[in-house]
Amino acid sequence: MFIADALSKFAADLTYEGVPPAVRGRAKHLLLDAIGIAFASGKYEFSRRALSGIRHFGEGDTDVIGLGAMLPLRDAVLMNGMLVHGLDYDDTYLPGSIHLGAGNVPTALGVAAQVGASGRDLLTACIVGLEVGARLAGAGKGLFHLAGFHPTSVCATFSSALVAGRLMGLTLPQLTMAQGIALSTAAGTVQPMQDGSWTKRMHPGWAGAGGITAAYLARGGYTGPQAAYEGRFGFYNVYLGSRAQDADLKMIDADLGTAWEFPRTSIKLYPACHHIHAFLNAAITLKRAHGIDPQAVQSVCTLVASTAIPLVCEPAAAKCKPASGYIAQFSLQYAVACCLARGRFGLAEIEEDSFTNPELIALAHKVGYEIDPHPGYPKFRSGEVIVTMAGGRELRQRENILPDEPASDEAIVAKFMDNARMVMSEARAAEIRDMILAIDTEPNAQRISRAIGAAKRARPHT
Secondary structure, eight states: OOHHHHHHHHHHHOOSTTSOHHHHHHHHHHHHHHHHHHHHHTTSHHHHHHHHHHGGGOOOSEEOTTTOOEEOHHHHHHHHHHHHHTTSOSOBBGGGTBOSHHHHHHHHHHHHHHHTOOHHHHHHHHHHHHHHHHHHHHHTTTOTTTTTBOHHHHHHHHHHHHHHHHHHTOOHHHHHHHHHHHTTTOOOBSTHHHHOOSGGGGHHHHHHHHHHHHHHHHHTTOOOOSOTTTSTTSHHHHHHGGGGGGOOGGGGTTTBTTBOOGGGOBOOSSSSOHHHHHHHHHHHHHHHHHOOOGGGEEEEEEEEOTTTHHHHTOSHHHHHSOSSHHHHHTOHHHHHHHHHHHSOOSGGGGSHHHHTOHHHHHHHTTEEEEEOSSOOTTTSEEEEEEEEETTSOEEEEEEEEOTTOOOOHHHHHHHHHHHHTTTSOHHHHHHHHHHHHTGGGOSOHHHHHHHHHSGGGGOOOO
């Protein structure tokens, strides 16, 4: 049996009742988090420009989250994936460095509405995608980034094919073919993390569109390789290159359907690359404990895992003086400066009046880095901040973020409400919150799609 065959069987055989209630509950909260971030993203320029471009392909019957627009299925999934991932505020399964919701949630929402599925069907299909995505990325052991690929993009192509295929009722052979076809659509380089350009935002949505394409081609009888993952030129050998020997392919289907990986997913409480979060916790702790005066900071040293350095520390000149909010989200230097100066890093800190603030930029230039000799990556993310004050006093704090420390349900709901209230009334946000958390009682998934697509229209005039 090929790995794709095992994943096909899991996707086809999983039942709603076969998913433990706690696992179903976690999936609902991941859905909620993704949709809330998509609402907030609608305020930003990248979303307006993306919608303007995609609309040239024509109108359709699938909802764009929060923007009141309707596009063809694949275009809507592309757009919705951009909205979920566009602020880099979405969930992260840390062992695989993958954002699980950004590709799988838009795919499940779009295809479920298209085929007339129920909310229960939508949730179960989404769980398939979340679990498969976690296992595919986890098997890569954090190595995709080192090879230059974005695991969120390349892994979600396969998981999205299974989400779409399950909702479409594909047979086991068709599901396997869909994964083989997806091998030829998976793409996504980490180069935009170097220059702050916008293409990383489109990765999860493009993965969803690729997965949907693969599923429909498979339904039509088109064929793809069965050894999509373990073949000589399969996913891991090609996308990891010389590092493929370090991948753990056995974890992909080990105890699949009985042991669950995706509930370990962490929810971001900062709109920044997850490699930075432990440093932000450390810097905020120092700020609160010592009332640090930014003017009195002589220098700051951070101890960084070597894997993270190309993503969040280099090129240093661009990281210390971000040219855009997106670069700011991937700048360890700037983010640590914000936390030492302001005691926070939120959506306000990725606005232009913050990332061009002379005091913050001056402090960011005082933040350097060294390779952490004991980083713990990929089992956990560590962050050590060492502040040297004028006069030589040294302040030091180290924090770890573990994969098994996801945010509480209450924190996820609070984050959703904060994001949704940016574009709609609190009452309307509460209605959508309650609908998503009770998604398995909704007989018609299209009603959910319509509600979140038109949510912004319900905002009262001020």
